Amino acid sequence: MKQLLLVLALAAALLPAGASHERASAHGFSHRDRTASGDVLPARPAGRAIEPSVIGADERVQVTATESFPFSAVAYLELEDSFGVVFASCTATFIGPDALLTAGHCLWDAELEDWGAEHIRVVPGKDGDFEPFGSQYASDWWVPDQYALSGSPDWDWGVIKLPNSLLSDATGWLSVTVAPTEALEDPEFFPTIVGYPGDKPEGTMWGLIRSAFLAVEEFTLYYDIDTAPGQSGSAIWSAADGPYLGLVVGIHSHGSSVNSGARIDRELMEDLLAACEAMDCSIDEVEAPDPPEPYPYHSFAVAIARD
Template sequence: MPQDMHTPVSNLPEEEPRAAQAEESPVVQEPSEGSGAPAAGPSTSDIEQVEGYRRPEDAAAMAWVMPAVEPPEIGEASFGRPPPLAEIVHGPDDRVQITNTSVYPWRVHCYLQITAADNSQWRGTGWFIGPHTVVTAGHVVHIKNSGVPGRDGWVKSISVMPGRNGTNLPYGSVTSTSFRSVTGWTGSGDENYDYGAIILPTELGSTTGWFGIGVWPDSDLLKATGNISGYPGDKPGATMWYDARGIASVNTRKVHYDIDTAGGQSGSAVYHFYNGGRYGFGVHAYGGATTNSGTRIIQAVYNNLVAWKA
């Protein structure tokens, strides 16, 4: 792989994987439903079949509930507190709470409790792509430009809690100290390269299952429905919420969408249905005034994720 902004880096250099070459990689890596509790019923459309879910164009505003006290969302460590703009719900809030989090696909999504180098506590979201690999945003595993002495750099540890639902941890919690990202983020702090991974010391993903990943051309993504689930900080503490909507625009590094998210969902999967399975094509990382956005899985990103999954 050329030495560019996608060059992989690790907080454990002796364990750094070598990125797969494009010609050796398939277009997609397949998902798995795991060996845990039964999967939720199959979807009959491009959105998840969730009780109470309403298509965005038909949704009415949902009542806002004061969240329980939780650690601040990890994005604040690198970017500071967001402006008073609702981050980032556009128009009526059509997110729906997931309560049966112990079944596939919901158990693939993980609440992340992050301990930074200065021992400050933060929260984020991640998702399994293999037995021991959880994908997340780069700013979840490596903090940039915080302005706080001793805080920047690789985080100290992350506790991964698949399918967390408030105080309920259906698959327990596993703590990792092994992280991956790329020089475009760790060196430059460039949002176009804001992706990373957590390597677990166990194969918990074999129980929870995982999402596939893939690379799709612009034309396919612009026709896709994006799905995002995670742990927004404007909802009751450590509860999982889901929303879906079409992709608004794409460029060579990012995907943009009007899917409602909030702080705490940094690292969530942006996924769609393909050949009956769920495949990530982006990693949610940023809110915006008109659209939210994530790091697009292009070939270089895909190569790194495949290597980190190995």
């Protein structure tokens, strides 16, 4: 019953009235590992990494209950240059006590072939100027070496490490799983994306649910969930009443006439675990339910009920 209430509450809050490649896991490098050159990154204008991707009418809904779980686990990222000037923003999601999932292009600048930011301020549950949990600066961040070498969208994910669990002790975090194709192709999987789009008032959280993915491929998830620059790095998770409720299954990274993100398969999961092994952080991985069992998000319904 509580799971059913969650779905109804989330629906009220958010529902409106590729190419094949091979992956290799456990390879990447972190911001702390880069070669020290002493060079200052060139100044860049403020902006985001991808084009807007609202498909047809904009059906995104603003999330105002940003202090309530699971929205509290969604963080606004301020990307700063070496002078402390904010030049861009992205979205990340807590997937462990000191680890956040985001897109690779939020961390690595393919044009400069270097880290895009010198500092990253993580602000969970931000709602305009209101920052209910405060903020922390990331102590390290990581991308797959394949993304750093090629900038290919096939490898567009990254992990951010915080110095401790002070933020997540208050916000909570979402768990990550490797979901089988048959689960992802469920016509009532209810894929959900919540983040911080740059085409809305600065620092406000917006989201949308669809009943199903448009297509599920081996390494990519396709959907018509409206997004915009700034939402890059948002976790893709299920709002379905069932065993996948609240589980992260992908990372939103690209938008065009059809939006897409990286599907979390076994190799990508191994990359995330390798990132935290290298940076000494922790990711909450759970096994995909087989056979399905109820997922224990007992407080979800109350947490995301809206006024």
